Each structure stands twice: as C-alpha cells, then as structure tokens.
Amino acid sequence: MIYELKKYGDPILREKSTEVEVIDEKIQEVLDNMVETMYETKGVGLAAPQIGLNKRMFVADWSGEGEALRKVINPVITPLTEELIDWEEGCLSVPGIYKKVERPKKVRIEYLNEKGENVVEELEGFPAIVVQHEFDHLDAILFVDRVSPMAKRMISKKLQALKKETLKNLTEE
Numbered sequence: 001m002i003y004e005l006k007k008y009g010d011p012i013l014r015e016k017s018t019e020v021e022v023i024d025e026k027i028q029e030v031l032d033n034m035v036e037t038m039y040e041t042k043g044v045g046l047a048a049p050q051i052g053l054n055k056r057m058f059v060a061d062w063s064g065e066g067e068a069l070r071k072v073i074n075p076v077i078t079p080l081t082e083e084l085i086d087w088e089e090g091c092l093s094v095p096g097i098y099k100k101v102e103r104p105k106k107v108r109i110e111y112l113n114e115k116g117e118n119v120v121e122e123l124e125g126f127p128a129i130v131v132q133h134e135f136d137h138l139d140a141i142l143f144v145d146r147v148s149p150m151a152k153r154m155i156s157k158k159l160q161a162l163k164k165e166t167l168k169n170l171t172e173e
C-alpha cells in the first residue's frame with residue numbers, strides 16, 4: 001500500500017513522535033508499506049510522521065535498490081566526530097526544495113529492527129546524513145530548519161506557498 005505523504009505546513013510534521021511500545025504485526029505492516037511508499041516516490045528515507053503517524057520509526061535505503069534497506073524503531077543517534085559535512089538535502093514532505101545542510105560526518109545509531117532485535121551501527125558520509133535527516137522528523141525538525149540564514153531567506157517564499165497549499169488541501173478534506 002502506498003501512503004499519501006504529509007507535506008510542509010501540515011501540523012502533524014511539527015509534533016514530536018512517541019516511542020513504539022510493542023513491535024507487533026500492525027507495526028511491521030506499516031513499516032512494509034512505508035518501504036513500498038519510499039521506493040515508489042524514489043526517496044532514500046521515510047519517517048512515520050510523514051505518513052501521519054507520530055511514532056519513533058523510519059525506513060531508509062541509501063542504495064536505493066534494497067541493498068541498504070533498514071527498518072528503524074526507537075533510534076538513538078550519537079555523533080562520533082565533531083567534523084561536519086555539507087550535503088544538499090531534499091525531503092518528500094518539502095517537494096521542490098534542495099539546500100545544503102551541515103551535519104556530523106560520522107554517527108552511531110542504535111535501534112530495534114522490525115524483529116525487535118537491538119542493532120548498533122556506525123555510519124559515515126551519506127548514510128549518516130540520511131539517518132540524521134529521518135531522525136529529525138521524529139523530533140518534529142525539518143531540514144529547512146537547519147539551512148543557513150541566507151538559504152532560509154532564499155526559500156522562504158517557496159515555503160510560504162507550500163504551507164498555504166497544504167493548509168488549503170487540509171481544510172478541503
């Protein structure tokens with residue numbers, strides 16, 4: 001099943017997500033549908049709030065081909081270096097906007113997978129960027145909040161228009 005994605009301006013993207021308490025069949029099904037939606041929309045990651053569910057989980061695949069697929073539940077991220085890297089980021093919930101964001105180059109991520117097993121990984125470069133971006137969604141942070149002040153000014157009109165469109169669609173529902 002392909003989910004309809006929540007877009008910039010939708011208040012659900014600005015709500016902090018709560019921990020997943022039980023990993024049952026329902027959660028596993030949602031994760032599978034999120035994976036399907038991520039591939040369908042050509043994304044490298046998709047967080048639960050983006051489908052309107054404020055639960056601390058996301059899916060990611062930085063290979064784009066199934067090889068790096070992760071289903072991540074209740075993640076904890078710790079930076080492993082003070083070194084930052086710039087990456088031009090985009091987001092399925094903020095269509096048409098791509099801007100550079102600075103984030104730690106290397107992180108440790110600890111989470112539960114869809115079987116409830118504890119997983120610890122050290123990621124560097126693009127994979128580290130992807131998990132940090134998705135993790136932010138769980139704390140109601142969007143990448144456009146992290147761009148430079150100059151970039152923020154450049155995209156402010158586009159963001160306002162996007163928000164207006166989202167709110168219009170919400171009231172029409």
Ligand SMILES: [Zn+2]
Pocket residue numbers: 090091092093133134137
């Ligand atoms: Zn995103």
